[in-house]
Amino acid sequence: MAEVLVVADDLTGANATAADFAEAGLRAATASAATRADVVTDMVARFDVVVATTDSRHAPPEEAARLVGEAVRAGWPAQLVCNRIDTTLRGNVGATTQALADEVRRLSGRRVVVLCAPAHPAAGRHTIGGTQLLDGRRLEETEVARDARTPMRTSDVREILGQQADLDAHLVPMATVTGPRADLVGALRSALTGGVDAFVVDAMTEEHLDRIATAAVAAAEGLDLVWVTSDPGPGSVAMARALGLGRTARGAPLLVVSGSATELTRAQLQQLSTERGAVLHRVPCLPSSAVPDVEAAAAALEQALTGAGPDEVVVFATVIDDSDVMPTTAEDAALIPRQLAAAVRRAVEAHPVEGLFTTGGDVTAAVLAELGSHGLEISGEVVPLAVAGTLVGGPWDGLHIATKGGLVGEVGTTVECVDHLRRTVELDRRRVASAATRFPDRPPD
Incomplete structure (x- = not known):
């Protein structure tokens, strides 16, 4: 209420x-x-x-x-x-x-x-x-x-x-x-x-x-x-x-989705965990494979989101440390982003997120396709080659997003991107909005 x-x-x-x-x-x-x-x-x-x-x-x-x-x-x-x-x-x-x-x-x-x-x-x-x-x-x-x-x-x-x-x-x-x-x-x-x-x-x-x-x-x-x-x-x-009424704990966590196996990405995720307390979750994969298990991955991400507060950052990554890196065929490399995106969609259907950060071009494209987005409305560049904006079209129309490639930036770039995303979400939380109709195609807030 x-x-x-x-x-x-x-x-x-x-x-x-x-x-x-x-x-x-x-x-x-x-x-x-x-x-x-x-x-x-x-x-x-x-x-x-x-x-x-x-x-x-x-x-x-x-x-x-x-x-x-x-x-x-x-x-x-x-x-x-x-x-x-x-x-x-x-x-x-x-x-x-x-x-x-x-x-x-x-x-x-x-x-x-x-x-x-x-x-x-x-x-x-x-x-x-x-x-x-x-x-x-x-x-x-x-x-x-x-x-x-x-x-x-x-x-x-x-x-x-x-x-x-x-x-x-x-x-x-x-x-x-x-x-x-x-x-x-x-x-x-x-x-x-x-x-x-x-x-x-x-x-x-x-x-x-x-x-x-x-x-x-x-x-x-x-x-x-x-x-x-x-x-x-x-x-x-x-x-x-x-009466002591004030800001309630509304909102949802930020979600970071990474399908990049680069050394830079791993360092960026570790930096995000160290500096911002982000919780790192490795994507469950099929046996002896780097390809995500959609059912298991969706369940794991949903559980992680359910346990996260509105000001927390949940990281869902195919590779977190060196031991996660596996030899990958071209066929598997094409399948990884699609399977990861499918798991993300299932999870966010069950538990909302207030902002999304993706790293890796293939992963970003796959996630946008799974979420039914027609594209992005770009608000600006956070750092060179890392942009921020909102999803256009589909059930998650208007969801705040920041995205970059797996080889983009320095060690602290993901922290910068997530900080930008958090500021944007916070401003959106406090805006004075006006609405006259329902939006039945949007997920629950």
Whole structure:
């Protein structure tokens, strides 16, 4: 499941919130759920944070509430569920907040309390005395008062919530937010034991949001309740931090496939093991032969991948040290890369890899053919004659790859290539992505 599930009423806000979570170190993605909520289900296993966009800011309240419910059900369970609202409180703030709280209550079977912290300090949105300010002015005194579809007639956050929701909302004023922590925790605890449904909190800085979130978690200790948030993003990020949510151990290991018997390749693999802790696995071969045993090799590689963590490097090589070198006929030399590639394909069908490094031209060509790739999109040269890119076409379309010939480079070249591959994969893990459809032809992540 995702660490955090966010339901947003428009794509721009969703992207901004996903970026906030990515900045906090979580892998975040936006998913267009306006017409197909099931895309959220596809993505929660792949990302720490999924922000589902419903495109419902200007929809009728009942429709907005329905879409929120569908998105929550599609992404459930999650450690934290958030309602991403507009920074100027336009749209169906009350209806979506109520719908999200109701759905989480139904799914969890527990009491749900909303933390509504609509301040976005970096964007000049502050909440003082329960009043939302845009660059220091009440909303009704700014251009949003003339919004064609949802003109803002008030800045009172509790009043805005109450227009579409039946929530007992308690105000936490600035004096309490900035006062002694014990007093803040005590005020929240008292309201919680009194049965409050929601808190509307003042905030002018990111520090205020962090104080509120950590105090809320402390105040709820020992109480059987679930926090949800309703805010433009920063409050939800603060609550995620307060709950201890963070980067999960997602991803898959990197795989190095070598079918080269050169002395240089053997030295490069040993260097990779020494400097980066890569685990070297020799490919099981047919009796008295250098030709891989496909069944045994696939099973061995699958076992190696299963036991490897997302930041580890698994090396699968036909030759690791001098004792592995065997006399090879021309016929066997042509068969080795094909058999090795077949074993690799079977293994990665059962266990995903996040990046692939191949050494040896024949092996690279055979692996690409087995994986159904139409070719490579080259992103650049790591070192002369060693390139990096992604697979194009086939079930593994987009898989990161680096590749070189068996006689290319120096002793440390394979380390350089794998380091480049790791950096590329890490950047890809943290990107803010957007997806609107499933990819049934891709392997599980």
